[in-house]
Amino acid sequence: MKTTTIRCHCGQRIVAKDVLQRSWYVRVFGPSFMYLKFRCSRCKRLGEKFIEQDKWDDSILRDIPSEMSLEEKKRFDQMGKIGVEEEIEFHFQMEDAEALKGLIKEFER
Numbered sequence: 350m351k352t353t354t355i356r357c358h359c360g361q362r363i364v365a366k367d368v369l370q371r372s373w374y375v376r377v378f379g380p381s382f383m384y385l386k387f388r389c390s391r392c393k394r395l396g397e398k399f400i401e402q403d404k405w406d407d408s409i410l411r412d413i414p415s416e417m418s419l420e421e422k423k424r425f426d427q428m429g430k431i432g433v434e435e436e437i438e439f440h441f442q443m444e445d446a447e448a449l450k451g452l453i454k455e456f457e458r
């Protein structure tokens with residue numbers, strides 16, 4: 350089973366203690382979204398994320414050390430600088446969030 354995890358663009362996993370704001374965007378048509386605003390515990394940058402309701406699970410933010418395999422942890426520790434690809438991906442995510450906000454406004458009109 351693939352579980353959704355929230356990560357900062359630096360690779361750090363976002364857990365409950367990093368979350369500044371969390372709220373549901375409930376839409377009449379289409380899926381609802383969980384909106385999260387967070388501050389990364391590693392690089393201290395702010396980020397935000399929309400997660401579809403059907404992908405949301407409270408365990409996403411649970412900090413379980415055993416969840417990440419040692420191999421995975423090593424890989425993340427070795428990841429120093431933000432790669433260009435990640436930067437682009439992050440940019441798109443932000444754009445998605447903006448687009449979604451616009452969409453929600455349309456619905457609320």
Ligand SMILES: [Zn+2]
Pocket residue numbers: 357358359360361389390391392393394
């Ligand atoms: Zn970070």
